Amino acid sequence: MNVRQTQRPMPRPTAAVEAIPPTTPFVGPEELMRSVGRSDFVRLGANESSFGIAPGALAAMIAELPRLSWYGDPESLDLRDALAAKHRCLPSQVLVGAGIDDVMGLAVRAFVGAGGVAVATRGTYPTFAYHVTGYGGTIASVDYRADGAVDLDGLVERAATVLPSLVYCANPDNPGGRFHGREAMARFARALPPETLLLLDEAYADFVDEGELPDPEIDDRIVRLRTFSKAYGMAGARIGYALASERNASIFQKIRLQYGVNRNAQIGALASMRDATFHRWVLEQTAAARDDYYALARRLGLGYIESRTNFVCFDLETVERANAAVALLLERGVWIRKPGLPPLDRFVRVSAGTPPMREAFADAFAGVLETL
Amino acid sequence: MNVRQTQRPMPRPTAAVEAIPPTTPFVGPEELMRSVGRSDFVRLGANESSFGIAPGALAAMIAELPRLSWYGDPESLDLRDALAAKHRCLPSQVLVGAGIDDVMGLAVRAFVGAGGVAVATRGTYPTFAYHVTGYGGTIASVDYRADGAVDLDGLVERAATVLPSLVYCANPDNPGGRFHGREAMARFARALPPETLLLLDEAYADFVDEGELPDPEIDDRIVRLRTFSKAYGMAGARIGYALASERNASIFQKIRLQYGVNRNAQIGALASMRDATFHRWVLEQTAAARDDYYALARRLGLGYIESRTNFVCFDLETVERANAAVALLLERGVWIRKPGLPPLDRFVRVSAGTPPMREAFADAFAGVLETL
Numbered sequence: 128m129n130v131r132q133t134q135r136p137m138p139r140p141t142a143a144v145e146a147i148p149p150t151t152p153f154v155g156p157e158e159l160m161r162s163v164g165r166s167d168f169v170r171l172g173a174n175e176s177s178f179g180i181a182p183g184a185l186a187a188m189i190a191e192l193p194r195l196s197w198y199g200d201p202e203s204l205d206l207r208d209a210l211a212a213k214h215r216c217l218p219s220q221v222l223v224g225a226g227i228d229d230v231m232g233l234a235v236r237a238f239v240g241a242g243g244v245a246v247a248t249r250g251t252y253p254t255f256a257y258h259v260t261g262y263g264g265t266i267a268s269v270d271y272r273a274d275g276a277v278d279l280d281g282l283v284e285r286a287a288t289v290l291p292s293l294v295y296c297a298n299p300d301n302p303g304g305r306f307h308g309r310e311a312m313a314r315f316a317r318a319l320p321p322e323t324l325l326l327l328d329e330a331y332a333d334f335v336d337e338g339e340l341p342d343p344e345i346d347d348r349i350v351r352l353r354t355f356s357k358a359y360g361m362a363g364a365r366i367g368y369a370l371a372s373e374r375n376a377s378i379f380q381k382i383r384l385q386y387g388v389n390r391n392a393q394i395g396a397l398a399s400m401r402d403a404t405f406h407r408w409v410l411e412q413t414a415a416a417r418d419d420y421y422a423l424a425r426r427l428g429l430g431y432i433e434s435r436t437n438f439v440c441f442d443l444e445t446v447e448r449a450n451a452a453v454a455l456l457l458e459r460g461v462w463i464r465k466p467g468l469p470p471l472d473r474f475v476r477v478s479a480g481t482p483p484m485r486e487a488f489a490d491a492f493a494g495v496l497e498t499l
Numbered sequence: 500m501n502v503r504q505t506q507r508p509m510p511r512p513t514a515a516v517e518a519i520p521p522t523t524p525f526v527g528p529e530e531l532m533r534s535v536g537r538s539d540f541v542r543l544g545a546n547e548s549s550f551g552i553a554p555g556a557l558a559a560m561i562a563e564l565p566r567l568s569w570y571g572d573p574e575s576l577d578l579r580d581a582l583a584a585k586h587r588c589l590p591s592q593v594l595v596g597a598g599i600d601d602v603m604g605l606a607v608r609a610f611v612g613a614g615g616v617a618v619a620t621r622g623t624y625p626t627f628a629y630h631v632t633g634y635g636g637t638i639a640s641v642d643y644r645a646d647g648a649v650d651l652d653g654l655v656e657r658a659a660t661v662l663p664s665l666v667y668c669a670n671p672d673n674p675g676g677r678f679h680g681r682e683a684m685a686r687f688a689r690a691l692p693p694e695t696l697l698l699l700d701e702a703y704a705d706f707v708d709e710g711e712l713p714d715p716e717i718d719d720r721i722v723r724l725r726t727f728s729k730a731y732g733m734a735g736a737r738i739g740y741a742l743a744s745e746r747n748a749s750i751f752q753k754i755r756l757q758y759g760v761n762r763n764a765q766i767g768a769l770a771s772m773r774d775a776t777f778h779r780w781v782l783e784q785t786a787a788a789r790d791d792y793y794a795l796a797r798r799l800g801l802g803y804i805e806s807r808t809n810f811v812c813f814d815l816e817t818v819e820r821a822n823a824a825v826a827l828l829l830e831r832g833v834w835i836r837k838p839g840l841p842p843l844d845r846f847v848r849v850s851a852g853t854p855p856m857r858e859a860f861a862d863a864f865a866g867v868l869e870t871l
Contacts, residue, residue: 136692136693136694137693137694138610138664138665138694138695138720139610139664139694140609140610140750141609141610141612141613141615141664143613144608144609144753144754147753147754149749149752149753151757152757153573153758155570155572155573157572157576157577158576173569173570175569178568179568180564180567180568185564188564188567189564192557192560192561192564193557194735195552195560195732195734195736196551196552196734196735197542197545197547197734197735198545198547198728199735199737200527200529200530201525201527202527202529204529204530205529225597225737225759225761226758226759228756228757228758228759229756229759232756236516237512237513237516238510238512238513239513240513240515241513241613257757261753261754292510292511292513293510320508321507321509322509322510322511323510347510348509348510356570360567360568361567361568362567362568362570362762363566363567363568363569363570363571363761363762363763364761364763365571365597365758365759365760365761378512378516380521381519381521381633382516382519382633384597384601385523385524385600385626385629386525386598386600386737387597387600387601387737388737389597389735389737389761389763389764390734390735391736391761391763395567
């Protein structure tokens with residue numbers, strides 16, 4: 128006999144929010160440190176910049192900290208002027224938010240929403256799926272190519288069938304690290320259905336020459352996401368932006384958190400952009416770190432994915448070995464992450480560290496491989 | 500003859516987002532400065548703390564700025580431990596976000612949502628309405644009492660009729676500045692329908708003795724919002740939190756921006772909490788500023804609202820005079836704001852300034868009143 132319980136009246140979330148499964152895209156290193164009783168790690172797990180922030184940004188932020196009692200400019204006027212000049216577009220085509228995750232959430236909320244469908248690569252940056260699920264949409268996914276690159280043709284095919292409101296593509300890609308050049312991306316964008324928005328996540332684009340990126344031309348069919356978290360070394364500041372048509376920017380403007388960006392982040396970002404010497408140095412150091420990792424992989428007899436980012440994926444050949452390597456490295460005080468889904472889940476992903484961090488990783492990694 | 504145009508296929512926002520009217524809850528002073536060609540204002544418009552941030556917080560943030568290349572802890576573990584100790588609750592009952600606006604958005608998204616109804620005071624903190632509209636809900640509103648206080652009985656009556664999913668109440672209130680004590684608030688909370696969540700915005704609660712606030716007991720029917728933006732002088736940092744039941748916190752956890760809080764804001768907030776001497780000094784200075792404003796109002800022959808916050812509303816008797824006063828003060832380099840809706844729209848709202856800021860305001864205000 129089925130007895131239907133009478134529910135006691137109490138505040139309840141909406142059915143849409145109730146249906147969302149609890150998920151954590153990324154467990155933070157602080158929680159991991161608590162769990163293993165450590166007070167620090169060699170931090171190579173989140174593709175943070177190991178090369179710090181620009182001296183000019185540091186000086187500007189220290190000078191302005193006493194005025195942190197003021198709200199930041201809700202329109203980020205000065206920063207948007209500078210970004211518009213950099214990207215040869217209008218300030219009204221730049222929307223600043225609290226990191227790419229924030230702006231990505233706006234795009235999903237505005238263009239996918241409840242019941243909407245997005246197309247994306249299976250196993251790409253998980254916060255995209257977090258947003259789609261959180262706003263009640265679903266993802267039609269396409270596998271990575273065998274070489275670990277995003278399958279642009281596969282995304283086009285899937286989009287032609289599904290006619291999604293949005294296609295998500297990270298380029299350079301995370302967690303794979305592969306990059307498609309401007310011609311391939313232009314063909315890809317043209318081949319998508321006309322009703323589909325291309326959400327192009329360029330978090331790692333600062334590691335690529337601007338000339339290899341898509342044209343600055345911005346129309347209603349593309350939103351590009353950029354960040355100060357990676358090459359500019361300001362992950363903790365939470366500041367990123369979208370390059371979008373005026374129409375799309377005005378849509379995001381209606382739903383964004385108006386006072387969502389830290390004032391000092393705005394000041395640091397602006398100062399960062401002016402520190403070209405530091406920026407070049409970071410790119411050189413990052414390239415050196417990648418080369419070091421490739422050499423290490425060869426020395427250890429491991430495969431790896433050529434990367435255009437500030438991280439490298441090492442091939443551990445099986446998911447089990449890759450999982451074990453992450454856990455054992457953690458015990459040795461080295462924090463890395465790994466892709467969660469096939470075919471990349473047999474890889475571990477290691478951020479570009481400073482020379483001492485690379486050495487610490489190389490030692491620990493060699494030791495771990497011996498025990499696997 | 501009606502000709503139905505064929506729409507060219509192109510990416511379109513969801514119908515829900517398309518239906519949202521463009522609104523700006525608060526135009527920032529930076530935009531106003533550009534519009535009048537000034538490079539600074541006496542900033543008395545946003546209830547920012549004119550007394551700056553705690554020396555301990557400043558020192559801690561300067562020391563940690565070089566590590567801004569690291570993401571902040573997505574779980575704010577250390578800060579939540581400290582907040583839980585302060586509020587005599589569990590860390591799992593504290594949810595940290597990028598200011599009250601952020602956490603308020605989560606509450607509206609989770610409990611109001613598309614087609615939902617909230618009850619609130621007409622003319623209260625406009626970002627609440629911004630969120631409700633943005634997530635597709637509507638507001639059933641209740642007028643302020645004649646004395647400028649939130650009408651708790653009116654909210655209860657309206658809630659009894661409407662059975663809203665959420666009732667919003669700011670206490671102390673903004674923009675009025677009035678406060679209801681713990682007995683009145685306890686009666687109010689008990690009188691709401693059992694299916695209604697009370698969203699209690701305590702942005703200004705740090706200006707009131709903890710003993711006058713509701714009991715620390717937290718259940719599924721109340722979410723309290725607190726911030727470091729006001730008494731702690733960290734508005735530009737964007738950091739605030741919700742005190743919520745574990746069930747409600749876990750609901751917000753499913754939809755919040757996991758890496759949404761600035762790392763340095765977390766560090767500064769924690770250090771702020773430890774600087775009791777500074778905190779007491781800010782409260783003394785704020786009380787002195789209020790007394791100064793009351794004396795000024797009497798000297799100028801104006802009414803005012805007794806405030807328990809860091810701002811005071813001056814009665815200009817008509818909406819036209821109040822609007823004109825704001826515009827004329829701006830021309831004289833003094834930036835204030837005013838309530839937008841009756842009955843408070845005949846008032847201007849002035850933040851607690853330092854003695855020189857108060858003097859600059861008093862001079863300009865007296866001059867403006869002569870021209871009205």
